[in-house]
């Protein structure tokens with residue numbers, strides 16, 4: 001009988017695509033210098049395109065927030081999402097004290113907002129138009145989506161923490177086009193199919 005690890009290996013072998021001259025054999029993946037160089041690994045991860053969210057709240061009456069491209073939907077029932085926050089963040093220790101966190105999915109005109117909300121030593125909200133809710137969440141105006149969230153769990157994960165968020169309010173703006181972050185650059189979507 002096949003063990004589960006053998007089964008996993010068998011699946012990996014079965015799904016390995018025929019050599020096309022571009023991909024090295026799987027056995028050589030483990031030797032890549034990115035595995036012991038965080039800058040190289042960040043560069044490799046940047047091949048994965050993502051949206052950009054702004055995680056913001058009123059802290060001591062002041063809008064406080066940071067850009068986060070690590071947003072992921074997690075569960076529909078109950079409604080959960082997550083973001084991964086670097087342990088080095090100087091904003092998260094304040095932001096995590098918020099009773100309610102606003103997550104705004106940034107729109108294509110928001111690259112300056114994304115940069116401002118990641119810069120240190122400035123008033124991040126000086127040029128950002130924002131709206132608070134009654135529970136202290138802060139949302140970026142003209143975003144694609146607003147999610148009001150409550151922090152349910154923080155799971156240590158290496159040099160980051162995975163923050164599990166329960167979504168308690170949703171406001172959609174379907175006509176807004178998203179901002180895309182890919183290979184450390186801000187981009188826009190283009191539709192390929194016509195139907």
Ligand SMILES: Cc1cc2nc3c(=O)[nH]c(=O)nc-3n(C[C@H](O)[C@H](O)[C@H](O)COP(=O)(O)O)c2cc1C
Nearest residue numbers: 066067068069070084085086089090091117118181
């Ligand atoms: C497009 C973009 C996406 C980012 N995504 C994340 C993220 O998912 N998690 C994170 O911890 N920092 C992320 N950052 C960095 C933070 O926004 C911020 O720059 C960093 O936390 C340093 O500031 P702080 O010390 O005030 O937190 C991102 C920055 C940019 C510009």
